[in-house]
Amino acid sequence: MNATHYLADWRPFPYQITETRLEFDLAPRATRVRSRIGFVRRGDGDLVLDGAGLKTLSLAVDDKALPLSLAGDGQLIIPAADLPDSFTFEAEVEIDPEANTALEGLYLSGGIFCTQCEAEGFRHITWYPDRPDVMAPFHVTINSDMPVLLSNGNPVEEAPGRAIWQDPWKKPAYLFALVAGDLRAVSDSFTTMSGRKVALNVWVRPGDEGRAGYAMESLIRSMKWDEDVYGREYDLDVFNIVAVDDFNMGAMENKGLNIFNSKLVLATAETATDGDYERIEGVIGHEYFHNWTGNRITCRDWFQLCLKEGLTVFRDQQFTSDMRSPAVKRIHDVQTLRARQFREDAGPLAHPPRPDHYQEINNFYTATVYEKGAEVIGMLKRLVGDEGYRKALDLYFERHDGQACTIEDWIAVFQDATGRDLTQFKRWYTDAGTPRLTLTEDWADGRLVLNFHQETAPTPGQPEKPARVIPIALGLIGPNGDEVLPTTVLEMTEPAQSFSFDGLGARPVVSLLRGFSAPVTVDREIGADQQALLLAHDTDPYARWQAGHDLALDGLILRAGGRDGGEDFNRALAGVLADAGDDPAFAALCLSLPGEEEIATAISARGGIPDPDAIHAARRAQMLDIATTHETALARLYDAMAQPGPYRPDAEGGGRRSLRLASLAYLSRLDGGARAEALYRTATNMTERQGALEQLIAAGRDKAALADFAAEFGANRLVMDKWFMVQPLRAAPDRAVARARELAAHPDFDWKNPNRFRALIGGLTANHAGFHAADGSGYDFLAEWLMRLDPVNPQTTARMCSAFETISRYDAGRQAHARSALERIAALPGLSRNSSEMVTRILA
Ligand code: PHE
Ligand code: ZN
DSSP, X not given: OOOOEEGGGOOOOSEEEEEEEEEEEOOSSOEEEEEEEEEEEOSSSOEEEEOSSOEEXXXXXXXXXOOGGGBOSSEEXXXXXXXXXXXXXXXXXXXXXXXXTTOOEEEEETTEEEEEOTTTTGGGTSSBOOSTTOOEEEEEEEEOSSSEEEESSEEEEEETTEEEEXXXXXXXXXXXXXXXXXXXXXXXXXXXXTSOEEEEEEEEOTTOGGGOHHHHHHHHHHHHHHHHHHOOOOOSSEEEEEEESOOSSSEEOOTTEEEEEGGGTOOOTTXXXXXXXXXXXXXXHHHHHTTTBTTTBEESSGGGHHHHHHHHHHHHHHHHHHHSOHHHHHHHHHHHIIIIIIHHHTSTTOOOSSOSEESOGGGGOSHIIIIIHHHHHHHHHHHHHHHHHHHHHHHHHHHHTTOEEOHHHHHHHHHHXXXXXXXXXXXXXXXOSOOEEEEEEEEETTEEEEEEEEEOOOBTTBOOOOOOOEEEEEEEEOTTSOEEEEEEEEEEOSSEEEEEEOOOSSOOEEXXXXXXXXSOEEEXXXXXXXXXXXXXXXXXXXXXXXXXXXHHHHHHHHHHTTSOOOHHHHHHHHHHHHTGGGSHHHHHHHHSOOOHHHHHHHHHHTTOOOOHHHHHHHHHHHHHHHHHHTHHHHHHHHHHXXXXXXXXXXXXXXXXXXXXXXXXXXXXHHHTTHHHHHHHHHOOSHHHHHHHHHXXXXXXXXXXXXXXXHHHXXXXXXHHHHHHHHHHHHSOHHHHHHHHHHHHTSTTOOTTSHHHHHHHHHHHHTSHHHHTOTTSHHHHHHHHHHHHHTTTOHHHHHHHGGGGTTGGGSOHHHHHHHHHHXXXXXXXXXXXXXXXXXHHHHHO
């Protein structure tokens, strides 16, 4: 059984560190790490240090050797009675970076030494209080013949074979980083608001220098934006980013030395899509913004993870919104939230943004902590206003700089800066589950009464769900399409509450939850005509898109249930297509039908059992109808949105390409893939290339294009990840598992590389009807690969277990197959703590 950690058990660490000095002798199989750590007592208790997989060679306190037998399994405990009030602890350990396939601690990626210490990786490097509330300045010496030697902070000394780095800002161990390798820099500089010049480097492998320019531009934009919008200035002389190919996550905000998954750094028009470029800009921003929200102010314990992640996601969303299109960004974020977080909240893995217990913290880097954590801040901002938000953030930085904080600290700055009581609001942090907001309306004599109900279903461990404060932004649209009430924010605090609007001439349509003002699901009576009216006239772009989306979803659900549906949406699209050219990105969003997973979720939320094959067929039929009805307009758009000049990875160009590809998806239902084939051959950018390839796969006309793609990009890992991903993703459902199996046998399926593993296996799990094949073959395939990966890389394995989190919504046959697959995983001898926690929660 795994041990469970509880928030209630947190106790302060009874020592303070004055300085952490580390010296590394790097060698692939046997790296020596010598540490010298100055401690000062500040409370009662033994000195407890964490360590994992270390070969301990020597231990000492104040130059007096300690018995090696003190180093236990995971912990080293020195009784308080044996320690003076201030002392130096020293250790020498040996570690094996080459054997480190879990990619946690010090490891090798393509010959580059690199580290990953969040959350608890530092204990794989040496004995240390590996907890975020223990902060210290670090002094790091690296001995190695690698040409580039990097660590946190500022360089103190650089000589062949040796480098010394000093980080003056105290930090917890999870922000430590070290990199050593044959790397090349793309360099630039940034002058901060107070006039300090900062050297900037993006480090890549030789040959990749031409692909790092966009990352550098994004970094400079991020630094400027954080000064302009949050008044935050960078605080070291250098800022380094390193791209590595083997990485469990997206990127890591180590102080002054961010380490990135190379897919979030490297891009050219020919190899990266618009989505890749947008993600690069967003994640570069995210990691940079962590310097203040995460590093200067960090978390007291890992239960508070959303303190830094929710806030930093919120900040990177604002950044992208400012750099690109606010409407499109908001709609994308809502789509992601629904697809990932609502799904999590509705299943066995549901947990609050601030959980109060966990077994393995790595399993809590979730959509709830990140994306819902960001939504909660968006609500706070809406409730206290822009000025209140700015005041609260200023106070947060002023009051807590240099500290390790809690959600309580965060809420307190909002209360103190604005005078608002946030007791009820705090439930958003402590309670799991997505509230369901129900609206019924009464209309008489020019008066509209809106009756709201809120209800949240029980989640694991939380049977009772008291009412939350829900900011409901709404407007009213008159029957002629005029806005009769501009955006107004209602604050719902009770389980049931009514609001009325008087003096209205004719009954308006409510434009509800504008800007997606709260992360709730909405249940309301609304006719197709009213939805079409909103789609045509709403002044709020999110609400406008949502109206069309709901209309489409209703039609698809009817069709999946074997009934007629979808004509209303089909008709309403005429208007969208007519002015598509005015805002191509928005039109593309309106044209894109809800995905199969979303349809399944909606069916299940309405009490039905989703049939993946019927959903797939319904969606295809709806696409064919739309294509047939609007062929002329779609064909015109497809031609009009052709690449007008050189590729530019900006919002405008991306918008045109997204509309072109949305049109192509429909037209391919009519032309059997002829346009896609032509586009595949002529496209000069990866956005169109990949878009065309996906249509060819869906149309079963992919052989030549796939061979050509592999021939052209075979040497480019990141591009080949796309090749491995789109095939299982876009294959017809009855062929998806077979396709995935073939690809898994391909010599280039380097499954120990997390990007490659996620591309192929994740591509299949994202093919809804393919993965949920009635015979259980999708589940079996996933289980097989998870069992293979678990001993090698538990973190990536455990994250992918969540593909099973929705099984209880399907029929008994599928459930039985999925359960038996999960039980096989559970029974794997030596199953990691990571995966065992996930499987147990899903099976519970
Ligand atoms: N803290 C990183 C981020 O949010 C994510 C991360 C977590 C990376 C754990 C690696 C390991 O950007
Ligand atoms: Zn983050």
